[in-house]
Amino acid sequence: MKKPSEIEEENPPVSALAFYSGVDSDLGLLDLTKFNARFLNTKSEEFKSFIETTEVTDNDSSTNRNRNAINRLEKEIEKHDLWALIPININKPVDSNIFFKIEQGLLILFPSSFQMIESWDIQVIEKKSIWWISTTHVTHNFHLLSSTTNHLRFDAKDSRKIVDFLIKFKDQSLNKLQLILIQSYHIALRNTQFFHFRFIQLCICLETTCTGTTELTYRIARNCAIICGKDLESSNTIFLNVKKLYTLRSKIVHGEDYKEDLLAVYVNYLSQLCSRVIIELLQHSSLERKELNEKTTSVGYGDYAKLSDSYLTIIPDQDKIKSLSEILKK
Numbered sequence: 001m002k003k004p005s006e007i008e009e010e011n012p013p014v015s016a017l018a019f020y021s022g023v024d025s026d027l028g029l030l031d032l033t034k035f036n037a038r039f040l041n042t043k044s045e046e047f048k049s050f051i052e053t054t055e056v057t058d059n060d061s062s063t064n065r066n067r068n069a070i071n072r073l074e075k076e077i078e079k080h081d082l083w084a085l086i087p088i089n090i091n092k093p094v095d096s097n098i099f100f101k102i103e104q105g106l107l108i109l110f111p112s113s114f115q116m117i118e119s120w121d122i123q124v125i126e127k128k129s130i131w132w133i134s135t136t137h138v139t140h141n142f143h144l145l146s147s148t149t150n151h152l153r154f155d156a157k158d159s160r161k162i163v164d165f166l167i168k169f170k171d172q173s174l175n176k177l178q179l180i181l182i183q184s185y186h187i188a189l190r191n192t193q194f195f196h197f198r199f200i201q202l203c204i205c206l207e208t209t210c211t212g213t214t215e216l217t218y219r220i221a222r223n224c225a226i227i228c229g230k231d232l233e234s235s236n237t238i239f240l241n242v243k244k245l246y247t248l249r250s251k252i253v254h255g256e257d258y259k260e261d262l263l264a265v266y267v268n269y270l271s272q273l274c275s276r277v278i279i280e281l282l283q284h285s286s287l288e289r290k291e292l293n294e295k296t297t298s299v300g301y302g303d304y305a306k307l308s309d310s311y312l313t314i315i316p317d318q319d320k321i322k323s324l325s326e327i328l329k330k
Contacts, residue, residue: 014133016096017120018085019070020103021077022113023152029159032085034167035102036092042070042082050086056129066132073117082117090124096136098170104182105169106152107189108278109162111271114152115139115190139190169282177289178281180208185274195260195267196252202270203249206242206277211293217246219293226296227304228276234325235301238273241328245270265328272323284308 019042020027027039040047051067074082085102087094096119103116119137122130154162174182188201209223210216221242229235248266251258281287287295287308295307305311 015087015090015093015122015124015130016099016136017087017094017122017130018096018099018103018137019073019117019119020083020085020115021080021117022115022150023081023083025153026156027083029156030163030166031159032102032163032166033088035098035170036088036094037085037098037102038088040084040086042074042084047084047086054090054128054130056125056131066130069132077117090122090130091127096121100137101170102166104186105166106162107186108169108182108275108282109165110152110154111189111275112152113150113189172282172285175286175288177208177287177292178278181205181274181278181281184208185278188274189271195263199263199267199270200249200252202267202274203245205274206270209277209281209289209292211289217243219296220246223292223296224273224277225301226299227280227307228273228324229301229304231302237325237327241269241324242273244328244330262329269324269328276324280304283313284311286310 020039028041028044030039032038040050051070055064055066070082070084085099099116099119103114106114116137117139118135121133121136123133125131184201184205188198188205206220206224207216209227210219212219221239224242225235225239229238245266248258248263250256281292284292284307287310292307299306
């Protein structure tokens with residue numbers, strides 16, 4: 001008998017599904033119908049049913065093939081939940097890039113240890129079964145999952161707003177500034193095991209908002225204060241906090257002594273700040289770096305919406321804005 005991949009079928013659909021971890025909220029609350037996708041916990045009865053009904057059963061070598069691969073993933077992440085992002089309609093192909101976009105969008109909203117563990121290319125056989133062709137993405141950052149305090153969490157009542165953001169983010173054409181910001185931010189959260197390396201990478205994320213090399217700390221602090229501050233008081237606090245962040249940055253890169261407990265607090269604040277900078281600049285869809293720096297020298301604190309003529313609120317996050325307005329200790 002032929003293997004499923006050898007079955008002669010006219011243009012068999014090729015799709016994708018992905019697996020994620022590092023989350024303590026119910027991802028199933030996110031209605032991703034417009035992506036032809038849905039999140040299911042791999043321990044749920046609904047997911048088990050999906051696997052059972054889509055397994056290829058006409059070949060001895062394929063028995064429990066998909067289930068065995070998922071068991072391997074669950075074993076690798078041990079006690080943490082594993083979430084599958086699967087096509088709602090398996091005969092309507094989903095590009096794996098959509099799943100990466102969803103991961104990026106959720107990380108922008110929620111700086112956390114949330115991550116894609118694997119992405120699969122799958123072939124749909126006879127419009128009813130899925131055959132795992134290959135693994136297109138594998139992460140080995142399981143160390144990020146060890147502390148549940150940094151797992152992704154969201155309030156159920158915000159589910160609709162989160163999905164609205166993901167839809168707009170998927171469709172938005174990113175300019176060079178936005179693209180570099182998101183790439184630097186993503187690298188910092190994903191590929192850095194040590195806090196001081198993550199801290200430096202997040203600083204680099206903020207530095208991409210500036211032109212030139214003189215008075216860099218001042219200009220980064222002012223940019224952040226104007227982009228994220230909602231009034232005079234919060235803008236001034238953000239400005240002073242960024243100056244403190246860069247005092248620590250200087251100590252790290254020059255090999256000076258610094259307080260480890262302070263670094264942990266600063267990394268958390270810096271992650272939230274980078275997240276908010278990205279969200280705000282996505283709301284200024286047409287704003288490039290040169291224009292941004294020209295505007296931040298002419299507008300005042302609290303004038304974040306005046307940085308461009310294209311400002312459109314994607315998602316308000318008052319808790320994050322409030323946390324940025326809290327004064328950092330030295």
